[in-house]
Amino acid sequence: MSEQSSWGLDRREFLKTTGAGLAGASLAGASLAGLTGSGTAEGAAALSPPAITPEKGATLRVLRWSGFVKSDEEVWNANSKKWEEQTGNKVLLEYLSWEDVRPKSAMAASVGAGPDVVLGWFDDPHLYPGKLIDVSDICEYLGKKYGGWYDVFRAYGYSPSLKRWLAIPFGSPAGTNNYRISWVKEAGYEKPPEKLDEFLKLCKKLKANKHPAGFTFGRAVGDGNGVCYWLLYSFGGKTVEKDNKTIAINRKETWDCLEFAREFYEAQTEGVIAWLDPHNNKAFLAGEISMTYNGISIYYAAKGKEEWKAIAEDMDHAFLPVGPPGKPGQISLVTQGFIFKHTRFPNAARHYLLFMMEKEQYAPWIEAMRGYVTQSLREYAKLPIWTADPKHTPYRDVVERMLPHSYAGIPGPQAAAALAEYVVVDMFQDAISGRKTPKEAARTAEDRLVKIYRK
Amino acid sequence: MVQPTAVTAAEAIPRRPRGLSLGGALENPHLLGVLFTLPAVLLLGVFLGYPFILGIWLSFTNTLIGGKGAFVGLANYLGALMDSVFRLATFNTILYTVVAVWFKLVLGLVLALILNWDFRWKGLIRAIVLLPWIVPTAFSAIVFWWMFDSTFSGITWLLMKLSLIHTRIDYLGDPNLARTSIIIANVWRGIPFFAIGFLAGLQTISPTLYEAAAVDGATGWHQFRHITLPLLGPLLAIITTFSTIWTFADFQLVWIITRGGPANATHLYGTLAFQRAIQGGAFGEGAAISNFILPVLVLSVLICYLYLRREA
Numbered sequence: 001m002s003e004q005s006s007w008g009l010d011r012r013e014f015l016k017t018t019g020a021g022l023a024g025a026s027l028a029g030a031s032l033a034g035l036t037g038s039g040t041a042e043g044a045a046a047l048s049p050p051a052i053t054p055e056k057g058a059t060l061r062v063l064r065w066s067g068f069v070k071s072d073e074e075v076w077n078a079n080s081k082k083w084e085e086q087t088g089n090k091v092l093l094e095y096l097s098w099e100d101v102r103p104k105s106a107m108a109a110s111v112g113a114g115p116d117v118v119l120g121w122f123d124d125p126h127l128y129p130g131k132l133i134d135v136s137d138i139c140e141y142l143g144k145k146y147g148g149w150y151d152v153f154r155a156y157g158y159s160p161s162l163k164r165w166l167a168i169p170f171g172s173p174a175g176t177n178n179y180r181i182s183w184v185k186e187a188g189y190e191k192p193p194e195k196l197d198e199f200l201k202l203c204k205k206l207k208a209n210k211h212p213a214g215f216t217f218g219r220a221v222g223d224g225n226g227v228c229y230w231l232l233y234s235f236g237g238k239t240v241e242k243d244n245k246t247i248a249i250n251r252k253e254t255w256d257c258l259e260f261a262r263e264f265y266e267a268q269t270e271g272v273i274a275w276l277d278p279h280n281n282k283a284f285l286a287g288e289i290s291m292t293y294n295g296i297s298i299y300y301a302a303k304g305k306e307e308w309k310a311i312a313e314d315m316d317h318a319f320l321p322v323g324p325p326g327k328p329g330q331i332s333l334v335t336q337g338f339i340f341k342h343t344r345f346p347n348a349a350r351h352y353l354l355f356m357m358e359k360e361q362y363a364p365w366i367e368a369m370r371g372y373v374t375q376s377l378r379e380y381a382k383l384p385i386w387t388a389d390p391k392h393t394p395y396r397d398v399v400e401r402m403l404p405h406s407y408a409g410i411p412g413p414q415a416a417a418a419l420a421e422y423v424v425v426d427m428f429q430d431a432i433s434g435r436k437t438p439k440e441a442a443r444t445a446e447d448r449l450v451k452i453y454r455k
Numbered sequence: 456m457v458q459p460t461a462v463t464a465a466e467a468i469p470r471r472p473r474g475l476s477l478g479g480a481l482e483n484p485h486l487l488g489v490l491f492t493l494p495a496v497l498l499l500g501v502f503l504g505y506p507f508i509l510g511i512w513l514s515f516t517n518t519l520i521g522g523k524g525a526f527v528g529l530a531n532y533l534g535a536l537m538d539s540v541f542r543l544a545t546f547n548t549i550l551y552t553v554v555a556v557w558f559k560l561v562l563g564l565v566l567a568l569i570l571n572w573d574f575r576w577k578g579l580i581r582a583i584v585l586l587p588w589i590v591p592t593a594f595s596a597i598v599f600w601w602m603f604d605s606t607f608s609g610i611t612w613l614l615m616k617l618s619l620i621h622t623r624i625d626y627l628g629d630p631n632l633a634r635t636s637i638i639i640a641n642v643w644r645g646i647p648f649f650a651i652g653f654l655a656g657l658q659t660i661s662p663t664l665y666e667a668a669a670v671d672g673a674t675g676w677h678q679f680r681h682i683t684l685p686l687l688g689p690l691l692a693i694i695t696t697f698s699t700i701w702t703f704a705d706f707q708l709v710w711i712i713t714r715g716g717p718a719n720a721t722h723l724y725g726t727l728a729f730q731r732a733i734q735g736g737a738f739g740e741g742a743a744i745s746n747f748i749l750p751v752l753v754l755s756v757l758i759c760y761l762y763l764r765r766e767a
Contacts, residue, residue: 102733102734103733103734106520106521106733106736107733109520109521110520110521110738127519127520127521127736128520128521128522130521130522131521218627218628218714218716218717219713219714219715219716219717269606270605270606270622270623270625271604271605271606271623271625271627271628272605272628273625273628273717274605274625274626274627274628274633274713274716274717275605276600276714279604279605279606282606282607283606283607286606286607288606413519413520413735413736413737416734416735416736417731417735417736417737420730420731420734420735420736421540421730421731421734421735422714422716425716426716426718426719429716429717429718430718433628433629433717433718435630435718444539447539448540451534451538455517455519455737
């Protein structure tokens with residue numbers, strides 16, 4: 001935290017006392033201070049951003065995942081250019097396929113060289129918290145200004161043990177149930193039911209009508225984990241207790257869940273046990289399946305191609321149903337920006353990330369992604385994109401139903417290892433394929449989790 | 456050899472005592488040899504030696520990503536041996552290597568024998584045969600991934616059109632089918648290496664040997680058994696060793712096609728080590744798993760070496 005009380009005041013003092021030589025920094029200040037006044041939250045005008053003066057002549061190396069839509073990178077690049085113009089600094093952007101960002105960022109953390117700023121995934125920052133620059137002031141300011149962080153983003157960005165924010169949550173390429181309206185109607189339902197038992201009946205009918213559902217159960221980072229954790233949480237199951245030590249997987253909730261999953265799996269199309277992330281998109285667009293768990297990408301792929309227009313019109317999105325306890329629960333990819341301590345330009349990096357989260361930059365970025373990435377701050381739920389097309393709206397609200405994959409524990413090396421090793425997905429695969437009984441499958445998962453959490 | 460005139464010229468110039476000057480040092484053949492090999496030694500040291508030793512060291516520590524680990528002795532190795540997933544990966548790796556190398560060897564040899572015949576466009580066809588070996592592994596892996604797709608597989612489509620099957624095949628969903636699938640992909644990719652290697656060997660065998668054998672009444676099989684095979688022996692040992700090393704340490708094919716699934720049924724040492732170290736953040740454990748590859752590699756090199764020495 002800086003000792004200076006207000007960015008705006010700094011700037012005014014700054015302008016009074018300095019000459020043109022520092023014009024770059026003053027311009028940056030102008031931009032952020034200007035935004036303070038334009039904040040949408042009540043009383044935001046009084047809120048000052050943290051005082052950050054970017055170093056002069058900085059070149060920031062930013063590692064990011066490639067956009068799910070082209071317009072994402074276009075707006076991100078334009079925002080970065082804006083920042084360059086305002087600060088006189090440079091940004092070198094590197095886009096990598098989203099699954100490749102994690103290993104590269106991990107290596108950078110390990111060797112202490114590489115990108116300065118990373119837009120990474122899940123609990124990456126909790127794997128190497130000691131390597132990251134504190135962004136608490138930025139997150140607290142953003143939270144106050146934009147209506148607060150959703151719980152799941154706080155869980156991923158804030159470290160309760162270190163009592164500081166490790167990363168700035170940027171959003172979540174969330175998943176919902178993508179379904180074909182006409183086929184669900186044909187099966188006798190106006191829309192997919194909200195309870196799992198009824199949902200299973202729908203799946204069975206869809207399969208009987210030769211339009212089976214296709215929920216991914218393979219080692220797919222996004223979809224496979226998404227489906228398995230959703231089922232587990234929906235039955236009240238969890239991998240670990242709040243103490244982050246007691247393994248809680250081998251319990252009745254899990255056995256019941258796996259018992260249910262077997263029947264649910266039988267009601268899917270063939271092969272979902274080996275599906276990776278792209279499979280369900282292709283199968284849905286080929287008209288092979290009627291329902292699947294996915295981001296909004298299928299909808300936009302369908303809208304973008306003449307031959308699939310009919311699919312786009314005939315599809316909609318709904319929340320995933322809830323299980324016996326009646327509480328929703330699902331995980332989702334979460335992306336967040338963090339800064340390595342090895343950077344030569346810590347202030348420029350902090351300034352850059354804050355700049356990207358301010359409404360002038362963040363709002364057009366989220367708009368440009370057309371629902372692919374859901375906002376991390378409540379105020380941004382008001383963006384027009386979420387209601388411009390009613391089919392977008394579930395992606396806005398699904399964040400309220402999300403839990404971290406470390407639930408009920410905290411993100412960190414153990415939860416990351418459990419996710420990376422697909423312990424939960426493997427447990428489902430063991431049970432649904434019939435290779436193990438639900439109890440055996442849960443016990444195997446328990447053994448593996450015990451080993452992981454003992455580390 | 457030194458020219459007599461040069462000797463005279465060298466003797467004419469008074470010299471400083473040997474070993475004290477750079478010039479003198481450079482004339483010392485032992486020192487000069489060391490200097491000449493130094494760049495290569497440095498390159499090997501930096502790019503091979505250092506990572507190798509670091510890998511060994513990491514395996515004895517509990518290093519997590521971004522952190523400094525403490526020495527834990529053999530804990531990672533013992534932990535791996537107690538780990539059911541590691542034991543499954545051991546089984547998978549051995550199965551994958553033994554079956555894939557055997558098929559590559561036999562099919563590669565057959566292909567080489569066919570390619571050794573005299574036929575039109577043999578040059579072109581020999582070049583085409585190399586294709587699976589030339590295309591990037593990631594690319595061929597993606598092709599196989601689609602061929603083994605449960606929904607869109609071309610094989611399934613064909614079999615269904617021919618009414619030979621009525622439900623789709625879940626290639627990568629069943630453990631044994633998944634293992635078979637990745638072995639097929641590996642064999643397809645690896646055959647050209649064997650075939651072209653053997654072909655080169657076959658062409659060095661003098662036709663007079665076959666002619667002499669034919670005069671003595673040897674059949675095709677006898678010629679193959681007693682001329683071709685023994686003369687290909689050293690080459691066979693080397694090619695098989697290389698292939699064993701590559702197959703045992705394979706990563707790309709499996710990672711792209713199955714990620715080690717279903718339920719770890721296709722995890723190899725390479726994929727498991729990557730998953731634990733890079734994705735899971737446990738460097739020490741990942742390093743230990745990948746070091747389990749070492750004894751097998753050393754053994755295969757040793758067998759090859761002993762065989763070649765015996766042959767020599």
